[in-house]
Amino acid sequence: MKKNKYVFWGLVITTLISALDANIMQTASPTIVKQLGGMEYFAWIFVVYMLASTVTVPLYGKLSDMYGRKNLLMFAVGLFTLGSILCGLANSMVMLILFRGVQGLGAGGMIPLSMIIVGDLFTIERRGKIQAVFSSIWAISSIIGPILGSFFVEALTWRWIFFINIPIGIATILCLIPYKEQIEFKKTHIDYKGFFMFGISITLLLLSTNIKNSLWYIIIGMIGLIVFVLVERKESQPFLPVSLFKNKGILMTNLYMLVYCLAFxxxxxxxxxxxxxxxxxxxxxxxLILLSIAVGWTFGSTPAGKWILRFGYKILFIIGSFITTVSGLALYLFITDLSYISLFVILTIQGVAFGLIFAIGTIASQEFAEPQIKGMSTSLQMFLKNIGTSTGVTIMGLIINHNANIHIGMKNVFLFALVLSIINIFLSFLIPAKTTAFSKST
Incomplete structure (x- = not known):
């Protein structure tokens, strides 16, 4: 158990690195562009990182089922740290963008592998509490990240937003070293052809959300996905195992989480x-208003494990869907008239739903899966969450930009989210109540 404690702190630090990087960069990036030049490349600082960290998520999951989680997570953290060093040394925007890609390749494995290890080590009951800790880290980082970014830029140099990851990365690896995996992993064939077809198709579709005149990216990306499905059906050991989609629990949970992230x-x-x-x-x-979601998230995710054992998955997904929809309706109807305190309260309620849904969604992706594909199942859901969130944010940005003012735009954003949340209510009734046998892991 003592070794597990070190591993837990290693996973906490891993989450901290990812969360801080995302939030610090938002603050520091304008200064970086001023010093390095190349304003026309500004968006690519984020786009390249997002592409690399999203597309590689399923591959990390597949590899973790074959070679184990520990060494792969240490590799991902090491790659992220190397990318951070290179970013800190960059002397042009092109170099920075390239090295942000290296960072993203490492980041693609850090959060999914952390969640998979949590699934391996801890019981269902404890996983909800642990995910509450991780979500709190993201919430706190959204507040202190911009402050740290400002400090590094004004008091030191923007390069320290990357160099700070070096001691954190080393600490993470040291915490993971004592961990001894108890699961036997089976090495199988990796369908790299399928991975590259899948990766290129998804990359084109993600690029279409960040590039003007993106129709051809969408068309080619969709054709690529269709070809990928046709080719994978004939593959004896496909990149995405067919059993993932024949399993009703995994299929419906993943579809639900995709729409949920796309919506709210x-x-x-x-x-x-x-x-x-x-x-x-x-x-x-x-x-600071975002602390409301963090507070609610903690209350929603902490008891999720106990509630799963008592009530099963379906009823919790249904309850979470109704809470999200009702709070979303309140935001749509009253957003322009709400006081700061009222908005804080509604977002806290919505945060409870977020925490509950994300906790049971992650646990379901692990418990519905057979042991040999647990890593792939967990990472697939993480991938779909990223896709849903990225696509949803892009659509919401377009809605706001195409309205007369921010007030009308925000109401229409909540209307868009509300419609999708109603679809989620329907999907929640299609999710199985329980797995065949709940995990007994310690």
Whole structure:
């Protein structure tokens, strides 16, 4: 158990690295561009990282089922740290973008592999509490990340936003070294052809959300996915195992989580913007509103494991869907009239639903899966969450930009999310109540 404690802290630090990087970069990137030049490449600092970290998630899951989680996570953290060093040394925007890609290749394995290890080590009951800790880290990082970014830029140099990852990465690896995996992993053939077809198709579709005149990216990406499915049906050991989609629990849970992230999870990106532009609120105060979601998330995810054992998955997905929909309806109807406190309360309630849904979704992806594909199942859901969130944020951004003002735009964003949340209510009734046997892992 003592070794597990070290592993737990290693996973916590891994989550901290990922969370801080995402939030610090938002603050520091304008200064970086001013110093390095190349304003036309500004968006690519984020796009390249997002592409690399998203497309590689399923591959990490597949490899973890074959070679184990520990060494692969240490490799991912090491690659991320190497990318951080290179980013800190970059002297041009092109170099920075290239090295951000290296960072992204490492980041693609850090969070999924951490969740898989949690699934291997801890019982269902404890996993909800652990995920509450991880979600709290993301929430706190959304507040302190911009502050740290400002500090590094003003007091030191922007390069320290990358160099700070070096001691954190080393600490993570040291915490993971004592961990001894108890599971036997079976080495099988890796369908690299399928991975590259899948990766290229998804990359084109993700690029279409960030590039003007993107129709051809969408068309070629969709054709690529169709070809991928046709080819994989004939593959004896496909990159995405057919059993993942024949399993009703995995199929319906993943479809649910995709729509859920497409709907409401991205709305939090725009609430601070709405408060700043629509209500002339300070950056600091508008950012603090996100603590409401963090508080609610903790209350929703902490008891999720106990509730799964008592009530099963279906009823919890249904309850979470109704809470999300009702709170979303309140935001749609009253967003322009809500006081700061009222908005905080509604977002806290919605945060409870987020915490519950994300906890039981992750646990379901592990418990519905057979042991030999647990890593692939967990990473597939993580991948679909990323796709849903990225696509949802893009659509919401377009909705806001194509309305007369931020008030109308925000109401229409919540209308879009509300429609999809109603679809989620329907999907929640199709999810099985229980797995054949709940995990007994310790």
């Amino acid at each position: 999870f991205g709305t939090s990106n725009f609430i601070p913007l709405y408060l700043q532009e629509g209500n002339q609120m300070s950056i600091y105060k508008s950012g």
